[in-house]
Amino acid sequence: MALLKVENLHAAVGDVEILKGISLTVNAGEVHAIMGPNGSGKSTLAQVLAGHPAYTVTQGSVTMDGEDLLDMEPEERAHAGVFLAFQYPVEIPGVTNAYFLRMAYNEVRKAKGLEELDPIDFYDLMEEKLKVVHWGPEIMERAVNFGFSGGEKKRNEILQMAVLEPKLSILDETDSGLDIDAMRIVADGVNQLRRPDHATILVTHYQRLLDYIVPDFVHVLAGGRIIKSGGKELALELEARGYEWLTGMPEAVAG
Amino acid sequence: MTTATMPTRVGNDQPSVPFADFMAERARGAAPEWLAGFRRRAAQRYAVVGLPTSRDEDWRFTPVLGLARESFATAMVSGGVTAEALKPFLLGDERSALIVLVDGRFNPALSRIPLLPAGARLMSLAAAIAEGVPEVEAQLGQHAAIETTPFVALNGALFTDGLFLHLPANTAIDSPIQLLNVSTGGSALLAPRNLFLLDGGARASVVESFAAIGGTHYFTNGVTEIVLGANARFEHLRVQREAKAAWHIGLTEVSQQRDSHYRSFTLALGAKLSRHDLRARLSAENVETLLYGLYLGRDEQLLDNHTAIFHDQPNGNSWEVYKGVLTDRAHAVFNGKVIVQPIAQKTDAKQTNRNLLLSDTAKVDTKPQLEIFADDVRCTHGATIGKVDEQQRYYLKTRGIAGRVAEGLLIWAFTAEVLAEITDAGIRERLETLVRAELETMIG
Numbered sequence: 105m106a107l108l109k110v111e112n113l114h115a116a117v118g119d120v121e122i123l124k125g126i127s128l129t130v131n132a133g134e135v136h137a138i139m140g141p142n143g144s145g146k147s148t149l150a151q152v153l154a155g156h157p158a159y160t161v162t163q164g165s166v167t168m169d170g171e172d173l174l175d176m177e178p179e180e181r182a183h184a185g186v187f188l189a190f191q192y193p194v195e196i197p198g199v200t201n202a203y204f205l206r207m208a209y210n211e212v213r214k215a216k217g218l219e220e221l222d223p224i225d226f227y228d229l230m231e232e233k234l235k236v237v238h239w240g241p242e243i244m245e246r247a248v249n250f251g252f253s254g255g256e257k258k259r260n261e262i263l264q265m266a267v268l269e270p271k272l273s274i275l276d277e278t279d280s281g282l283d284i285d286a287m288r289i290v291a292d293g294v295n296q297l298r299r300p301d302h303a304t305i306l307v308t309h310y311q312r313l314l315d316y317i318v319p320d321f322v323h324v325l326a327g328g329r330i331i332k333s334g335g336k337e338l339a340l341e342l343e344a345r346g347y348e349w350l351t352g353m354p355e356a357v358a359g
Numbered sequence: 360m361t362t363a364t365m366p367t368r369v370g371n372d373q374p375s376v377p378f379a380d381f382m383a384e385r386a387r388g389a390a391p392e393w394l395a396g397f398r399r400r401a402a403q404r405y406a407v408v409g410l411p412t413s414r415d416e417d418w419r420f421t422p423v424l425g426l427a428r429e430s431f432a433t434a435m436v437s438g439g440v441t442a443e444a445l446k447p448f449l450l451g452d453e454r455s456a457l458i459v460l461v462d463g464r465f466n467p468a469l470s471r472i473p474l475l476p477a478g479a480r481l482m483s484l485a486a487a488i489a490e491g492v493p494e495v496e497a498q499l500g501q502h503a504a505i506e507t508t509p510f511v512a513l514n515g516a517l518f519t520d521g522l523f524l525h526l527p528a529n530t531a532i533d534s535p536i537q538l539l540n541v542s543t544g545g546s547a548l549l550a551p552r553n554l555f556l557l558d559g560g561a562r563a564s565v566v567e568s569f570a571a572i573g574g575t576h577y578f579t580n581g582v583t584e585i586v587l588g589a590n591a592r593f594e595h596l597r598v599q600r601e602a603k604a605a606w607h608i609g610l611t612e613v614s615q616q617r618d619s620h621y622r623s624f625t626l627a628l629g630a631k632l633s634r635h636d637l638r639a640r641l642s643a644e645n646v647e648t649l650l651y652g653l654y655l656g657r658d659e660q661l662l663d664n665h666t667a668i669f670h671d672q673p674n675g676n677s678w679e680v681y682k683g684v685l686t687d688r689a690h691a692v693f694n695g696k697v698i699v700q701p702i703a704q705k706t707d708a709k710q711t712n713r714n715l716l717l718s719d720t721a722k723v724d725t726k727p728q729l730e731i732f733a734d735d736v737r738c739t740h741g742a743t744i745g746k747v748d749e750q751q752r753y754y755l756k757t758r759g760i761a762g763r764v765a766e767g768l769l770i771w772a773f774t775a776e777v778l779a780e781i782t783d784a785g786i787r788e789r790l791e792t793l794v795r796a797e798l799e800t801m802i803g
Binding site: 154155156157177178179181182183187188190193194196197198199204207208211212215247264268 | 750751753754755756757758759760761762764768769771772773774775776779
């Protein structure tokens with residue numbers, strides 16, 4: 105069974121339809137890259153999968169492990185194993201990373217009927233998880249994303265992903281605004297978290313990230329539809345030729 | 360919600376002056392002459408102005424005329440407070456000084472005064488008056504003028520006891536001094552009064568708290584005067600946990616000399632009506648004044664914070680953050696006055712008041728009041744009234760955190776920002792626990 109199956113997905117904000125019939129099958133162990141010009145609907149797809157309340161699904165279906173994802177609240181999707189790394193992670197002043205991560209971890213455990221971890225055991229767990237993003241324990245005492253640089257925010261998303269061990273990770277433009285060192289750390293983290301029972305969807309505008317996280321499939325989204333799918337070589341072709349040869353229009357007005 | 364309207368004046372525009380009979384009784388006491396004179400002037404002032412009405416701008420949202428309709432007694436002989444009963448209200452550690460006022464009177468058996476630096480005084484104010492400590496006569500009432508509010512005058516006429524602290528130049532008391540006011544009576548009028556004098560370069564911190572052990576419908580009307588000499592540093596925590604049916608009115612007046620540093624954190628949780636005036640006068644150059652506040656209101660509580668910062672001289676910094684969380688039909692009032700005199704150039708003043716409303720019937724009246732007469736200054740203010748941030752809520756949901764847990768976390772986060780400003784880690788943790796428990800009750 106496919107891990108994620110998206111069929112003819114249409115979604116709108118108010119009266120404006122943004123996704124106009126997306127179909128996509130993601131199997132466990134795979135990495136899919138969703139590429140496309142600005143305004144093509146890439147981030148909308150990521151947010152619809154996570155359950156953002158601003159978007160209304162008007163048609164189509166999404167299942168994960170055969171279960172209807174669209175019927176679930178965002179937190180239920182998280183409990184089921186969906187993780188969205190935000191393009192713009194939200195700051196929560198007043199809550200430490202330690203407290204936040206433990207709470208998120210325990211909420212997911214609770215939903216699975218597992219015992220919660222106390223702060224001491226959780227600290228031990230974090231020692232391992234912090235290595236994924238090359239961080240020391242200091243980061244645990246800082247408020248969630250508050251006063252973080254752009255790169256730190258993205259690393260913090262990957263840290264959360266490492267802690268929550270999702271089945272499906274969706275990375276929304278995680279490479280945007282990163283310098284090359286930060287991108288290496290983020291990509292390294294994502295690669296460490298690849299497992300045979302886990303799949304990744306990378307939403308990105310540029311091919312750059314795909315040098316570090318090699319996808320199995322590349323899909324080009326434009327105007328709310330997938331207009332081309334291929335292997336990793338498609339990303340290189342896009343890098344060389346831009347999006348115009350596929351969309352038939354200059355990027356500035358695409359989508 | 361709409362606040363119940365009170366009659367603006369009782370009778371034919373005559374001031375409402377309850378408690379006047381207590382004054383005669385108090386005046387008969389064997390006070391030293393200077394004090395008798397002070398009490399007389401205060402009583403006269405109070406008799407002229409009476410209780411404030413809703414026509415007084417500073418009391419527009421805070422109806423206090425109801426005080427005249429309740430019957431209070433001056434504090435009776437109290438008893439029955441054990442050291443054990445105090446424990447839930449203690450915030451400092453075993454080594455710190457503890458001054459306990461039971462129904463407005465110093466209780467030596469419950470108090471603890473450690474070894475002090477040479478020349479320092481830490482004692483009951485009444486005892487300091489009886490002993491004839493010259494600084495008391497010289498300073499008492501010199502900072503919080505009886506004209507400031509009718510309640511300052513009322514306190515002047517009636518105050519019983521409180522803490523007198525005097526630190527000579529360059530001395531310090533490291534552990535925070537705990538000053539605990541407890542009420543045991545049913546309906547007493549309590550008038551505590553404190554005087555803290557820190558000479559040049561002295562350092563101390565005081566946690567002034569108010570709690571009830573048996574008291575229910577009482578009325579606390581306190582005044583605290585703080586005088587900071589050049590380069591003195593003082594941290595002041597004020598924790599108001601009065602009984603839910605009590606009235607609490609308090610005024611703190613701070614007078615700051617050159618290079619001094621005053622840091623305040625006020626927490627208001629209790630009383631059906633609570634009003635605290637915090638006034639800081641930056642009367643010399645290069646003074647720093649930091650005011651943090653948190654108020655949590657539920658049921659029909661009214662929580663009023665009035666702050667006034669007087670930038671009288673150049674190069675003063677004032678930084679103020681007050682936050683409130685309100686539910687049910689609670690009502691908060693915030694008024695932040697900042698006055699920058701023409702001479703007070705290079706003043707840097709920032710004021711923030713943020714409010715979180717958890718119900719549709721909770722209400723806030725917030726008003727910045729900046730009067731700036733100097734041109735080379737930086738003064739900013741901002742006030743917000745709102746609900747829990749939707750983006751934060753969604754972010755938590757995507758991490759599996761939702762419902763009451765998420766709500767609690769976000770409301771906690773809102774309050775934690777000001778709690779983090781408490782310097783002493785032990786006190787901070789105890790107050791955090793207290794706030795968490797109160798928020799639990801509020802979220803339901």
